[in-house]
Amino acid sequence: MSKKNILENIILDKTSEEFIDLISTKNVRIERIVSNGQTSPKDFWYDQEENEFVIVLEGKAVLEIQEEDEIKTVELNKNDYININAHVKHRVSYTDTSKPTVWLAVFY
Secondary structure (H helix, E strand, O other), rough: OOOOOOOOOOOOOOEEEEEEEEEEEOOOOOEEEEEEEOOOOOOOOOOOOOOEEEEEEEOOEEEEEOOOOOOEEEOOOOOOEEEOOOOOEEEEEEOOHHHOOOOOEEEO
């Protein structure tokens, strides 16, 4: 077992996001995501089988969450978090373009 730092080796890449599984088991997956201005494709919505707890460790982002016939906008700044239940449609409409947005996502 070795100690690691979640903010080490942050890749600055304006062309693609970085997704790294930190832990993956049958019941839980913990992922580090690094965004550099990336957003969800137009008209794309995540509709996941599992719940997702997500916290922004650095940077900022805006999520759109579809609840029934309404779209709710949620701004996440450093240290803000949200829990998204399974099958709640959501998308990323903004991530910081001046510095990386580092997310920690826990899927369970």
